[in-house]
Amino acid sequence: MESLGYLLQGFETAGTWANLLLCLIGVTFGMCVGVLPGLGPTAGTALLLPLTFGLPPVSAVIMLSGIYYGAMYGGTITSVLINTPGESASLMTCMDGYPMARQGRAGSALGIAAIGSFIGGILALLVLILVGPIVAKQALKFGPPEYFALVVVGLSLLIGLMGKSLLRGLIAALFGFALALIGMDPLTGTIRFAFGMEELEDGFEFVSIAMGLFGLSEIFITAEENLNAQAQKPPKIQNMLPRREEWGPSIKAILRGSGIGMILGLVPGTNSVIPTILSYTIEKKVAKDPSRFGKGAIEGVAGPETANNAYAGAALIPLFTLGIPSSPSIAILLGAFIMHGLTPGPTLLQKNPEFVWGVIASMFIGNLILLIMNLPLANVWARITMVPFKILLPNVLIIMILGAYSINNSMFDVGAMLAFGILGYFMKKVAFPLGPVLLAFVLGKIMETSLLKSLTIFSGSFIPFFQRPISATLLVVAFAIISISLYFAYKEKGIDADTEI
Amino acid sequence: MKSIEVYVSGFFILVGGVIFWQAALLPYNSQYGPGPGLMPIWVSGLMIILSAVNLVIAFKNKGTQFADLIPQGTGLINLLACVGSFALFMLIVKYVGFTISSILMLFILFSRGYKWYWGLGMSIAVTAILFFVFSSILGVPLPVNEFGW
Amino acid sequence: MRKTISLVLVLLMLGVILVGCSNFAGKKQAADSTYPNKPITLIVPYSAGGSSDIGARLVAKRLEQELGQPVVVENVVGAAGWVGWQKLAKAKPDGYTLSLFTLAYITSYLNPDNKRDMNLDNVTQLVNHVWDVTAWAVKPDSPFKDARELLAYVKANPGKVTVATSGVYTQHHIAVLALDKLGYKMKPVHTNGLAESLTMALGGHVDVVSMGAGDVRNQVKEGALRALAVLDTKRSRFLPDVPTFAENTGINLNAYAARGYVGPANMDPAAVKRLETAFKKIMEDPQHVAEMEAMGLDVRYMDSKAYKAFLKQEEADQKKALGW
Known part of the structure; x- marks a missing residue:
């Protein structure tokens, strides 16, 4: 109850006109950089940071954290509209969000994503207030072996999602894994598979692969189909709200997504891809008709989007309570804290309650602003799908080029995007699944580093993985998931051909 | 086969x-x-x-x-226009800077659907807006020619 | 409708032409005054938003006031900084292209696997700026009371003690390798940076953590970690009660990240002089020192000559520790 009193004080701090305005600037700017693939919250924060130097700490952090969760909203928009995830967190949103957009339901997809993100974000904040400090300590039990086991669970879920096209899915996943291995080896610093190219020493960028395989290939295919096709009447834009019968499943998906995102957000260093895959899998499993997934199931957008935002909110708990930033964009928030003379850690809540509660209250406000902004905006964005393709195509293409360029300010990433676009074009033509490539790319990196770290600690032995309770449980779960999916893949051979990701 | x-x-x-x-x-x-x-x-x-x-x-x-x-007819031309203009952009951007390469690329693409003067106008307008947004507002150091654009 | 659109288009085109011309005119006019008379580009070879980047942006902002010209930070990322430094090396040595410089440059070209074709002679050293000293810390309940006890245990149990270093060939790792050469074998566990090192240490997944003194000071102050030693010739002001490694064990083990600024090789001496004074003034400003201190970083000014000598010494030390 004491917390609630503090929270009210926090609203007083965050509710001043100046802070409200900064919050608005932060979330709007965050949304904009989130929409531009390649820029993202990290670059956005770096850009606005100089503006905050003259501000009081609370105001500065209010604005900067606004960028962080504003960008989460923005990333959804490109996933739904042009099948291009701006960051790994919105990858799963493409699976059903883009098909929905093609059916003229981009508004609903974005609407439910906004609602889900709002609920997920708020629930995560409530948890932050109530149990954050107690839970955070427990999360430290996650060491490299536990991360490894968690990633194995993520990969087994991926196999479970492949359904009938198991063999092709596995090949695609291994290809993604192989891409992840390019660059500096995390253990000895040996440079692998760079073939003498300096740009490859740090490996491929997620965004350039994602934009190429998903977005660019889709553009090529559409261009070939109907660039000149005379006014193939675009599907009529439907309401931004889901249909009546969709509300029930959506709300359930949102609640489940919040839970998943929050739990995984507490563990510092997990990747936001894992909660989204987990949420997607669960939605598909509990759905009455799983075959709708991949063809525009609204729960397939609601669940992962919520999980992603709940994750983002919960990821602040390790920051506030232990001083551990769990992702690069949170690391920048940490930098902003420190630069303004605040030190995140166990004592932050006691020493600077007005600061912490002010920021938390501003996040409530910021999430509300985003919801209010995004519900009407969802329809505006959705109208983009009605723009004739002959206007849309050149614009999207040049913006994608700029986005890929601005990851590292290098043309190399643009070239990589083109190469992956052509590859993706051919893979789509022969119905090779693309999702596993990207998911395995993200997970493969974590899997290798955590495996190598664990084996270093264990001096090369695998046995300790099964002696640690958390990693042992997770590995058993992964094994069970794989066996069950293999069994079903074997049994259902030939059925539901389209449900694979 | x-x-x-x-x-x-x-x-x-x-x-x-x-x-x-x-x-x-x-x-x-x-x-x-x-x-x-x-x-x-x-x-x-x-x-x-x-x-x-x-x-x-x-x-x-x-x-x-x-x-x-491999598509036939117009489909193939459209596809080649996309990939080709992209590749052209990559090739020349180092020498002539972002503005010219972007206008050229957009011009090729817009010309597939519009009269050439509309295509040219839109290419210049889009390039100008994007150059301003990315270079001035977002501070991205775009590749430029010796005149600074 | 059509008319409006075409009007807008014409106006936009006009705008583009005007902007283009004005840029061009501006450049010509200022060509013959003294340095600096046009914007300066500061290459940061790391991603925007990291701590190196933020530190450089803080300096860039002050450099702007000092020199009266815009200083544009440009992040050129790749190959652990090397891509950025290559870009610097190719720039004209007229003082309008500078770069942030770290000791990773030396490690990078010393590593024979990397096949780099540049060394310290390919840059003009300007000044050293940041001095980020390493400290070793353990959990409060660790059996090691100080560095001497730790070393005794390591000597008796080679390869048993794990130490979290923030990545391969970082200063943290090189220090462990240097100890290795002296017969004290510890097992380095490479994390991907500060956050992971901290998690591993707090969670007890490693025995020792090697981190920047400024980064670990809060955990030490709050009793979540206990610092064993500072790896420098003198104590750090972030951890004034913690002895140096040498104080405790008699072994001179130093590890620090030193970040400075450089230009392309054979830079115009007048520009070097001008920049030296400007940087010196910035670094002596107590407000700047306080800003950097808040980030957990010490400021240590070295002029061009001292910086060059320091880097030469560092090159020799790294060669010895890494065996390259």
Whole structure:
């Protein structure tokens, strides 16, 4: 109850006109950089940071954290509209969000994503207030072996999602894994598979692969189909709200997504891809008709989007309570804290309650602003799908080029995007699944580093993985998931051909 | 006629093979246990095996033919315009800067659907707006020519 | 409708032409005054938003006031900084292209696997700026009371004690390798940076953590970690009660990240002089020192000559520790 009193004080701090305005600037700017693939919250924060130097700490952090969760909203928009995830967190949103957009339901997809993100974000904040400090300590039990086991669970879920096209899915996943291995080896610093190219020493960028395989290939295919096709009447834009019968499943998906995102957000260093895959899998499993997934199931957008935002909110708990930033964009928030003379850690809540509660209250406000902004905006964005393709195509293409360029300010990433676009074009033509490539790319990196770290600690032995309770449980779960999916893949051979990701 | 699947499997066997060969040159073990070659060997090895299985299946089945894959007529021209203008942009951006290459690329693409003067106008307008947004507002150091654009 | 659109288009085109011309005119006019008379580009070879980047942006902002010209930070990322430094090396040595410089440059070209074709002679050293000293810390309940006890245990149990270093060939790792050469074998566990090192240490997944003194000071102050030693010739002001490694064990083990600024080789001496004074003034400003201190970083000014000598010494030390 004491917390609630503090929270009210926090609203007083965050509710001043100046802070409200900064919050608005932060979330709007965050949304904009989130929409531009390649820029993202990290670059956005770096850009606005100089503006905050003259501000009081609370105001500065209010604005900067606004960028962080504003960008989460923005990333959804490109996933739904042009099948291009701006960051790994919105990858799963493409699976059903883009098909929905093609059916003229981009508004609903974005609407439910906004609602889900709002609920997920708020629930995560409530948890932050109530149990954050107690839970955070427990999360430290996650060491490299536990991360490894968690990633194995993520990969087994991926196999479970492949359904009938198991063999092709596995090949695609291994290809993604192989891409992840390019660059500096995390253990000895040996440079692998760079073939003498300096740009490859740090490996491929997620965004350039994602934009190429998903977005660019889709553009090529559409261009070939109907660039000149005379006014193939675009599907009529439907309401931004889901249909009546969709509300029930959506709300359930949102609640489940919040839970998943929050739990995984507490563990510092997990990747936001894992909660989204987990949420997607669960939605598909509990759905009455799983075959709708991949063809525009609204729960397939609601669940992962919520999980992603709940994750983002919960990821602040390790920051506030232990001083551990769990992702690069949170690391920048940490930098902003420190630069303004605040030190995140166990004592932050006691020493600077007005600061912490002010920021938390501003996040409530910021999430509300985003919801209010995004519900009407969802329809505006959705109208983009009605723009004739002959206007849309050149614009999207040049913006994608700029986005890929601005990851590292290098043309190399643009070239990589083109190469992956052509590859993706051919893979789509022969119905090779693309999702596993990207998911395995993200997970493969974590899997290798955590495996190598664990084996270093264990001096090369695998046995300790099964002696640690958390990693042992997770590995058993992964094994069970794989066996069950293999069994079903074997049994259902030939059925539901389209449900694979 | 072989199905396209054969070529795809072949491609993945090739990729797997290159990685396997490179990985074999890396040490499998290091001072404290695993080495940089551990993961790549397993990943590429599995990839080769699974692709080989897929290749065998592809030989038996009749799938999409290679001829079905490449579009005909306008579709092909559109596709080539997309890839070609992109490639052209990549080639010249280093020498003439972002503005000119972007206008040229957009012009090629817009011309597919509009009269040339509309295409040119829109290309210049879009380029100008984007150059302003990325270069001035977002501070991205775009590649420029010696005049600064 | 059509008319409006075409009007807008014409106006936009006009705008583009005007902007283009004005840029061009501006450049010509200022060509013959003294340095600096046009914007300066500061290459940061790391991603925007990291701590190196933020530190450089703080300096860039002050450099702007000092020199009266815009200083544009440009992040050129790749190959652990090397891509950025290559870009610097190709720039004209007229003082309008500078770069942030770290000791990773030396490690990078010393490593024979990397096949780099540049060394310290390919840059003009300007000044050293940041001095980020390493400290070793353990959990409060660790059996090691100080660095001497730790070393005794390591000597008796080679390869048993794990130490979290923030990545391969970082100053943290090189220090462990240097100890290795002296017969004290510890097992480095490479994390991907500060956050992971901290998690591993707090969670007890490693025995020792090697981190920047400024980064670990809060955990030490709050009793979540206990610092064993500072790896420098003198104590750090972030951890004034913690002895140096040498104080405790008699072994001179130093590890620090030193970040400075450089230009392309053979830079115009007048520009070097001008920049030296400007940087010196910035670094002596107590407000700047306080800003950097808040980030957990010490400021240590070295002029061009001292910086060059320091880097030469560092090159020799790294060669010895890494055996390259």
